[in-house]
Structure formats: structure tokens, C-alpha cells
Amino acid sequence: MIAVLMGGNSAEREVSLNSGEAVYQALKSQQINCFKFDWNGDNLEDLWSQHFDLAFIVLHGRGGEDGVIQQLLEDRNITYTGSNAGASANGMDKHLCKNIWQSENLPLAPSILANKDSTTPTIDFPLPWAVKPVSEGSSIGISKVTSLDQLDNALTLAQHYDNKTLIEQWIEGEEYTVAILDGEALPVIKIVADQDFYNYESKYLSNSTQYLCPCGLTEQQEKQLQAIALKAFQAIKATGWGRVDFILDEHNSPFLLEINTVPGMTSHSLVPMAAKAAGITFEQLVKKVIHAAQK
Structure with missing residues (x-):
């Protein structure tokens, strides 16, 4: 049962x-x-x-x-x-996760941690910034800050969800995601959001956000993203299934955004989409996730 x-x-x-x-x-x-x-x-x-x-x-x-x-x-x-309890905790805490990835020399945008009841630390990387709750998903509570006078409001929004906030350099570029299923990377998906960035509304409410698979990258670029995604997944000791999100800047250099250890399985969700591109039906995907858990 x-x-x-x-x-x-x-x-x-x-x-x-x-x-x-x-x-x-x-x-x-x-x-x-x-x-x-x-x-x-x-x-x-x-x-x-x-x-x-x-x-x-x-x-x-x-x-x-x-x-x-x-x-x-x-x-x-x-x-x-x-993933088990430890890996799940590693993946959910964006600051902890980035520290683990940094120790593995994985590609990351610079960031700092801000605590709710402390003075905001000096930010030594250029605008714009992404301000996000440390432990929240689905792009909830995230703001794009393009001028210093927007920072306080962005922090207030993020701190509504979490006492700890990550301030990260905003990388302009294209967003991609790599699903991991039982030790293998599935085909890469390119996300073309209808908003300024891939926020909650774009993810779940919009019908005009586009998901491209094939993603338009060269085979070599796609394999590079898949390899980084697998390394990022394994670095936090994640297992079974998950999803790793990237931004590719104007030079096609990848930057890791975050990892999802319990990805969505809705009609708008990306893991079922990537599985379908690999010839895996939704029913087969569900069985494969179970099979990975029983190993």
C-alpha cells in the first residue's frame, strides 16, 4: 500500500x-x-x-x-x-546548499546572507540583485532589485516567509532546468517566462510561459548542463529524483540557481515534461520514482 x-x-x-x-x-x-x-x-x-x-x-x-x-x-x-532527511535539508536551505556547491567548485553567482534582526551586510557585487527567502520554493517571496532604494521592500517581502534572506547577484540570461531520475539526467528544458523572471505566476498560473524541449542548446552544451546538474545533485547527497535549475548568461556560461528535491508533478510541471521527452509516460515516471526508493 x-x-x-x-x-x-x-x-x-x-x-x-x-x-x-x-x-x-x-x-x-x-x-x-x-x-x-x-x-x-x-x-x-x-x-x-x-x-x-x-x-x-x-x-x-x-x-x-x-x-x-x-x-x-x-x-x-x-x-x-x-532524498533522505539530511539531503532534503541541504537542498531546501539555499545558503547552505550554495556553500556545499561552492566547496565542489560548481558555478555560482555571488551572494550574501541577511538575517531579519541584524544590519544588512555590505553587498560587494553589482546590481541588479535577486532577494529571496532562504527556505522557500516555487519562487515565492523573490524580488528583483534594480536600485538600492528597492532593497528594504524586497527584504520585507522575503522576511515574511523566512528570517534568513539570500541576496544574490542577478544574472541576466536564459533559464534552463535539468531533471534527475534514478541517477540519470533527463533532456534539458528551456523556460521562456512571460514575466520578468520565472516567478510563481509564470510557473503555475500562466498559459503563455513556454517550455522548449529540445532546448535549443548544442549537444555539447546540453551534456555540460546535465553533468553539472548531476554533480550538484550528488554534492548535497540527493537521491531518487529531483530538478536542478540554471541561468545561462550572454556568454552561455551556466550558473546554478537551486535544486528541488520534491519537484512538482502538475500539468505545468517540468519533470513530467522532461520524462516525456525521454519517452517516459507520467505513469512510468511515477513507477520509476517508486522503484528508485525501493533500491
């Missing part, structure tokens, strides 16, 4: 519910015994009272992607999909 864990109480709750429904329907269509469980933050006793052998985690954001639910499942010796 498989429990599809969805919902949660993070800012990404609605996306998670959509992802969970898609996974549940894919399992049901293959006659796989499963049930949906909407975790609202304080009803886990209801989950533990049910019999299941594996948890398919499609909880996005805090509680579901940061190692919390993973640790609770580990404590009960229950198999689950995706």
Missing part, C-alpha cells in the same frame, strides 16, 4: 495538492493500491494509524521538502520516495 503525501502547510500547499492528485490518479490507473493523505501540519497520527509500506512524497516546501517528514518516516522505518 502506498500513501501519497500531499498538501502540507507551506506556501506551496495548492501546488502540492495538484501534484498529489496527479500521482494518485497515475497509481490508481495502474491498479496500484494507494490512498491520498492531506497533511495539514498536525494530523500525522491519522497517517500513522493507517497501514502502508511506502510514502510517495509530493509535499513541496517546508515540512515536506526540508527533511521534516523524511525524518519522521525514517524514525518509523517506512520507505519513502526521494
Whole structure:
């Protein structure tokens, strides 16, 4: 029996519910015994009272992607999909993740950490900047700062979601993403957002954001991105499946943005899109994620 864990109480709750429904329907269509469980933050006793052998985690954001639910499942010796508690925590904390990647000499834009109750440190790299909560997903709370007088508002927005904020040099360029499935990089997708950047609205609400696969890069460039994505994935000790996001600047130099250890599985989601380009149906994708968890 498989429990599809969805919902949660993070800012990404609605996306998670959509992802969970898609996974549940894919399992049901293959006659796989499963049930949906909407975790609202304080009803886990209801989950533990049910019999299941594996948890398919499609909880996005805090509680579901940061190692919390993973640790609770580990404590009960229950198999689950995706990365373990430690790797999930590494991936969710953007500052910690960047430090790990930096130690592996992976390509990164310069950044600094700002704490809510402290003076903002001196920023020694040029505008524009990306200001983002350290532990939030789906581009929630992110601002593009093009002049110094915009910084306070950007910090206020980011600190609504997290006490810690990452201020990062904004790299102008094209956005790409690489899905990882059971140790392999899937075809690269280019994202052409209909907004100034690939924000929450572009990701989930817009019908005019374009996803290009084939992505338009040369074979050599695509292989380079896939190799960096795999190295970034392995550096934080992620396993199973995930997604690594990049910006390529005007010189086609790649910069890592972030990693998602519980990517979306909605109709707008990128991992199913990359899987389809590799000849993997949504139903097969769901089974492959489960298979990776059972190894």
C-alpha cells in the first residue's frame, strides 16, 4: 500500500495538492493500491494509524521538502520516495546548499546572507540583485532589485516567509532546468517566462510561459548542463529524483540557481515534461520514482 503525501502547510500547499492528485490518479490507473493523505501540519497520527509500506512524497516546501517528514518516516522505518532527511535539508536551505556547491567548485553567482534582526551586510557585487527567502520554493517571496532604494521592500517581502534572506547577484540570461531520475539526467528544458523572471505566476498560473524541449542548446552544451546538474545533485547527497535549475548568461556560461528535491508533478510541471521527452509516460515516471526508493 502506498500513501501519497500531499498538501502540507507551506506556501506551496495548492501546488502540492495538484501534484498529489496527479500521482494518485497515475497509481490508481495502474491498479496500484494507494490512498491520498492531506497533511495539514498536525494530523500525522491519522497517517500513522493507517497501514502502508511506502510514502510517495509530493509535499513541496517546508515540512515536506526540508527533511521534516523524511525524518519522521525514517524514525518509523517506512520507505519513502526521494532524498533522505539530511539531503532534503541541504537542498531546501539555499545558503547552505550554495556553500556545499561552492566547496565542489560548481558555478555560482555571488551572494550574501541577511538575517531579519541584524544590519544588512555590505553587498560587494553589482546590481541588479535577486532577494529571496532562504527556505522557500516555487519562487515565492523573490524580488528583483534594480536600485538600492528597492532593497528594504524586497527584504520585507522575503522576511515574511523566512528570517534568513539570500541576496544574490542577478544574472541576466536564459533559464534552463535539468531533471534527475534514478541517477540519470533527463533532456534539458528551456523556460521562456512571460514575466520578468520565472516567478510563481509564470510557473503555475500562466498559459503563455513556454517550455522548449529540445532546448535549443548544442549537444555539447546540453551534456555540460546535465553533468553539472548531476554533480550538484550528488554534492548535497540527493537521491531518487529531483530538478536542478540554471541561468545561462550572454556568454552561455551556466550558473546554478537551486535544486528541488520534491519537484512538482502538475500539468505545468517540468519533470513530467522532461520524462516525456525521454519517452517516459507520467505513469512510468511515477513507477520509476517508486522503484528508485525501493533500491
